[in-house]
Amino acid sequence: xxxxxxxxxxxxxxxxxxxxxxxxxxxxxxxxxxxxxxxxxxxxxxxxxxxxxxxxxxxxxxxxxxxxxxxxxxxxxxxxxxxxxxxxxxxxxxxxxxxxxxxxxxxxxxxxxxxxxxxxxxxxxxxxxxxxxxxxxxxxxxxxxxxxxxxxxxxxxxxxxxxxxxxxxxxxxxxxxxxxxxxxxxxxxxxxxxxxxxxxxxxxxxxxxxxxxxxxxxxxxxxxxxxxxxxxxxxxxxxxxxxxxxxxxxxxxxxxxxxxxxxxxxxxxxxxxxxxxxxxxxxxxxx
Amino acid sequence: xxxxxxxxxxxxxxxxxxxxxxxxxxxxxxxxxxxxxxxxxxxxxxxxxxxxxxxxxxxxxxxxxxxxxxxxxxxxxxxxxxxxxxxxxxxxxxxxxxxxxxxxxxxxxxxxxxxxxxxxxxxxxxxxxxxxxxxxx
Numbered sequence: 001x002x003x004x005x006x007x008x009x010x011x012x013x014x015x016x017x018x019x020x021x022x023x024x025x026x027x028x029x030x031x032x033x034x035x036x037x038x039x040x041x042x043x044x045x046x047x048x049x050x051x052x053x054x055x056x057x058x059x060x061x062x063x064x065x066x067x068x069x070x071x072x073x074x075x076x077x078x079x080x081x082x083x084x085x086x087x088x089x090x091x092x093x094x095x096x097x098x099x100x101x102x103x104x105x106x107x108x109x110x111x112x113x114x115x116x117x118x119x120x121x122x123x124x125x126x127x128x129x130x131x132x133x134x135x136x137x138x139x140x141x142x143x144x145x146x147x148x149x150x151x152x153x154x155x156x157x158x159x160x161x162x163x164x165x166x167x168x169x170x171x172x173x174x175x176x177x178x179x180x181x182x183x184x185x186x187x188x189x190x191x192x193x194x195x196x197x198x199x200x201x202x203x204x205x206x207x208x209x210x211x212x213x214x215x216x217x218x219x220x221x222x223x224x225x226x227x228x229x230x231x232x233x234x235x236x237x238x239x240x241x242x243x244x245x246x247x248x249x250x251x252x253x254x255x256x257x258x259x260x261x262x263x264x265x266x267x268x269x270x271x272x273x274x275x276x277x278x279x280x281x282x283x284x285x286x287x
Numbered sequence: 288x289x290x291x292x293x294x295x296x297x298x299x300x301x302x303x304x305x306x307x308x309x310x311x312x313x314x315x316x317x318x319x320x321x322x323x324x325x326x327x328x329x330x331x332x333x334x335x336x337x338x339x340x341x342x343x344x345x346x347x348x349x350x351x352x353x354x355x356x357x358x359x360x361x362x363x364x365x366x367x368x369x370x371x372x373x374x375x376x377x378x379x380x381x382x383x384x385x386x387x388x389x390x391x392x393x394x395x396x397x398x399x400x401x402x403x404x405x406x407x408x409x410x411x412x413x414x415x416x417x418x419x420x421x422x423x424x
Contacts, residue, residue, distance in 0.1 A: 195370075229384060
């Protein structure tokens, strides 16, 4: 009987597509803002062509067979595009599930008189479509993970600017959690900038670091030590009261490091080291 | 065998390492330098490592040794021009070079030496800011 089914499906391809499109367009979750109807039809047609084209009597239940790879490829492509476009998992899932409904509907229409055959064939179609949904989901999640990874990289890139606040004074505001990978980037950027500008003082501002634990402190100490090896002084500023409390409670020794509460006081201290004075403009004339 | 030249400039000794140090060369340098400090009675040693791109823990130790030995012979050591990659490597190796003074370049290193030696002899430059201490404590 299964031989009949795939021929049947091939014959009824048009019907299935129409039904499927109707199902998709009738769905409340249709995202017209993300995908146009024409585009949706194009995707659906492509998938159904490949799917029905690759159906044969014997590969119905064997999903490892090579004949499925074009279907998987197309489905994967669609799932990844949808993940990037910002479709929800439900919307992506519905794409495949509505196809199943359409196929089953056509099947029911065709094999009306024979409930036994209808049941066996439906079961097969079910199994096939479930497998395809799983593939869709796997690729969808993979696509989402890629997006997350890329964003993480971007955040690391942009969030560690080295600012030249004065001739010979660099400031480096750290925003976000400080982990090993990030410390490495921060350290490299800072040291490179010290060499390029010939600065003798670097201010590491940690007001944007949400929490300091022993690991983060270790990273900070490393950065300070490396800066000192280069021949520059490193000041840590922006230490909030809570952070001071945690640091002391954890028993971290920061006594070898110059620490200041605010960036302003760190800058004032740097001026003092460099023997610079900041004066009010009017003060020059007064004696 | 290769040798790293040690130049004398007044009360200072200048060493510029232009090649990647291998172990034997480093040991020779250590011995030569201590000899020279002793012979010339130098007050300061300036080691320029701006051309050194590779270090290992042995090198880190040699630099530390030179500083300690010179200190015993009453000379300060300043290491100048360390590359960022070298600094990161030394830190990752757990060698923060305690007791070694550092400076960004030759000029700043020379100024630092002058300040330190001026301070210790108490003859010149009394205006030095007490806060300005580049020692790696």
